[in-house]
Amino acid sequence: MGETTHGLIVKAMSGFYYVQCPEGLIECRARGVFRKRGQDLYVGDNASVELTAGGKGYVVAVDERRNFLVRPPLANLDQLVLVSSTCEPVPNLLVIDRMIAVAERKGIEPLLVFTKKDMADASPYARIYRHAGFAVAEVSNATGEGVDAVRAALTGRVSAFSGNSGVGKSSLLNRVDARLALPTAEISQKLGRGRHTTRHVELFALPEGGYVADTPGFSSLDLERCEPILKEDLAGCFREFADYVDGCRFTGCSHTKEKGCAVLEALARGDIEPTRHESYVSMWNQVMDLKEWELK
Numbered sequence: 001m002g003e004t005t006h007g008l009i010v011k012a013m014s015g016f017y018y019v020q021c022p023e024g025l026i027e028c029r030a031r032g033v034f035r036k037r038g039q040d041l042y043v044g045d046n047a048s049v050e051l052t053a054g055g056k057g058y059v060v061a062v063d064e065r066r067n068f069l070v071r072p073p074l075a076n077l078d079q080l081v082l083v084s085s086t087c088e089p090v091p092n093l094l095v096i097d098r099m100i101a102v103a104e105r106k107g108i109e110p111l112l113v114f115t116k117k118d119m120a121d122a123s124p125y126a127r128i129y130r131h132a133g134f135a136v137a138e139v140s141n142a143t144g145e146g147v148d149a150v151r152a153a154l155t156g157r158v159s160a161f162s163g164n165s166g167v168g169k170s171s172l173l174n175r176v177d178a179r180l181a182l183p184t185a186e187i188s189q190k191l192g193r194g195r196h197t198t199r200h201v202e203l204f205a206l207p208e209g210g211y212v213a214d215t216p217g218f219s220s221l222d223l224e225r226c227e228p229i230l231k232e233d234l235a236g237c238f239r240e241f242a243d244y245v246d247g248c249r250f251t252g253c254s255h256t257k258e259k260g261c262a263v264l265e266a267l268a269r270g271d272i273e274p275t276r277h278e279s280y281v282s283m284w285n286q287v288m289d290l291k292e293w294e295l296k
């Protein structure tokens with residue numbers, strides 16, 4: 001048996017896995033045991049690698065995943081960068097709050113980014129989400145303003161970007177590191193083809209440490225499809241409710257209309273943002289009737 005080492009799968013392509021190890025980037029095949037078990041290897045997996053002569057290797061085991069996203073497949077994310085724009089298109093706070101809930105459910109820290117601040121004021125949105133307990137960046141991809149804060153937040157973490165079409169994810173990733181060279185709206189119009197179609201997700205190493213998925217391809221729909229939330233879990237996906245949920249008069253309080261609800265009292269005092277609670281109520285009404293067995 002050869003020497004073994006350990007590293008991060010940063011790229012998967014045509015049956016090869018590229019594992020960033022202390023020895024360098026090692027091209028690997030997966031041991032047959034993965035195929036037999038029907039177990040996929042994901043970019044983001046922490047892999048044990050058996051080195052072979054010639055500087056290549058075999059992935060022989062992967063650590064248990066802390067979390068994963070399905071489309072594109074990506075494991076062990078520290079951070080999900082939820083990008084919205086202040087205008088063209090205007091943010092839909094319900095969509096943002098649903099994406100935040102998915103991230104919370106998976107134990108991935110959300111970072112809220114509002115782009116196009118050169119076109120419209122981002123501060124009303126930023127205020128809401130800072131008050132709710134999130135890190136927020138206000139940026140302009142046109143001027144570069146605010147990009148340093150995003151770059152700093154990416155340092156030392158494994159992150160992926162998500163947000164609807166046209167909000168400026170590709171533009172922002174290119175601002176963060178020009179070597180990413182992602183095609184933005186203008187360029188793909190010129191080339192006359194769609195973006196993100198045949199791309200493989202790859203973790204791109206940032207110069208100061210940390211990795212970012214080199215695809216802006218997680219739509220809010222993709223996210224929600226991979227993580228339906230049960231009603232008993234929903235309040236736990238709104239972090240600013242945590243201080244209050246144990247203070248409600250009734251156990252099993254839905255925090256939507258009950259008397260003696262500590263969440264509603266906090267809302268009335270202004271300690272919880274109205275739009276966040278509105279999103280909670282509309283999500284509650286949607287998930288209300290789902291039972292665990294219906295999600296299988």
Ligand SMILES: Nc1nc2c(ncn2[C@@H]2O[C@H](COP(=O)(O)OP(=O)(O)OP(=O)(O)O)[C@@H](O)[C@H]2O)c(=O)[nH]1
Binds near residue numbers: 166167170
């Ligand atoms: N003025 C201004 N324009 C921006 C900003 N960010 C992006 N844009 C423009 O908005 C359009 C969409 O930007 P992209 O970076 O392609 O958006 P995307 O989120 O990657 O879009 P998809 O690839 O479709 O998901 C482009 O025309 C950008 O030039 C910004 O901060 N300010």
Ligand SMILES: [Zn+2]
Binds near residue numbers: 245256258260261262
């Ligand atoms: Zn309550």
